[in-house]
Amino acid sequence: MRDLFCDAVNCLKVENLQIRSNGKALLDVSSLVLDGPGPTLILGPNGAGKSLLLRCLHGLITPDRGQVVQDGKPLGAAQKARQAMVFQKPVLLRRSVAANLDFVLKRQGMGRRARKARIAELLAEGGLDGKARQPARSLSGGEAQRLAILRALALDPETLFLDEPTSALDPSATQMIERMILRASALAVRIVMVTHDIGQARRLASDVVMMQGGHVVEHGVAKQVLNSPESDASRRYLAGGLVT
Numbered sequence: 001m002r003d004l005f006c007d008a009v010n011c012l013k014v015e016n017l018q019i020r021s022n023g024k025a026l027l028d029v030s031s032l033v034l035d036g037p038g039p040t041l042i043l044g045p046n047g048a049g050k051s052l053l054l055r056c057l058h059g060l061i062t063p064d065r066g067q068v069v070q071d072g073k074p075l076g077a078a079q080k081a082r083q084a085m086v087f088q089k090p091v092l093l094r095r096s097v098a099a100n101l102d103f104v105l106k107r108q109g110m111g112r113r114a115r116k117a118r119i120a121e122l123l124a125e126g127g128l129d130g131k132a133r134q135p136a137r138s139l140s141g142g143e144a145q146r147l148a149i150l151r152a153l154a155l156d157p158e159t160l161f162l163d164e165p166t167s168a169l170d171p172s173a174t175q176m177i178e179r180m181i182l183r184a185s186a187l188a189v190r191i192v193m194v195t196h197d198i199g200q201a202r203r204l205a206s207d208v209v210m211m212q213g214g215h216v217v218e219h220g221v222a223k224q225v226l227n228s229p230e231s232d233a234s235r236r237y238l239a240g241g242l243v244t
């Protein structure tokens, strides 16, 4: 069991979190501390509660019991403003690539010249230079997901949640997104990401959360969890066996 106190910047804590539906607990996590030095990857079979946990951490769902604490404070508007989330299917505005980024920057009160410079910087970061005027809806799946990540990064978040962002992408598109995630992590953005790709967890994670049946069955340093899992559920999942 890890200590409930943490000194790390952007530390996220879950205390006695529960989500119920029809008298059944869909999510039941007594304690979880995300304070590692790099990306946290959440793994587990379908229906394990990974997306529910991510949505709770981002404040999109209010739990029936318990709370999420960021840097020692219960998750409120100020904490949520320091977070961003990217979904499996990128949600983009029916505007050009640049206008999608401009929208976010303008809302933050950034002036025109500064926005222009920041947009150029972001497009270069996502390998989308040359696509600024293209309608966002006409981008390929990989490009659209890169734009969704850039739009999240435009908010300068301290924490970035990603829910299976590469599940529909080919290996090269996946690799580009993994590089963006690692670069953001190196710039101290706390990354919390759901994946079904065990190889991806090996490539990205500093710590791994294994979930099953709405519970966290294991949380620890990535190499340890992925190479020598302690729980039967983790062992079966990682071996590709049936987890019931």
Ligand SMILES: Nc1ncnc2c1ncn2[C@@H]1O[C@H](COP(=O)(O)OP(=O)(O)OP(=O)(O)O)[C@@H](O)[C@H]1O
Pocket: 021, 026, 044, 045, 046, 047, 048, 049, 050, 051, 052, 053
């Ligand atoms: N709004 C809801 N109302 C009722 N049940 C829900 C709701 N959202 C999720 N669930 C249930 O909670 C459980 C966990 O769902 P969740 O989406 O978190 O799983 P997951 O681990 O992300 O699965 P997958 O890998 O398939 O995306 C599932 O049984 C799901 O049907």
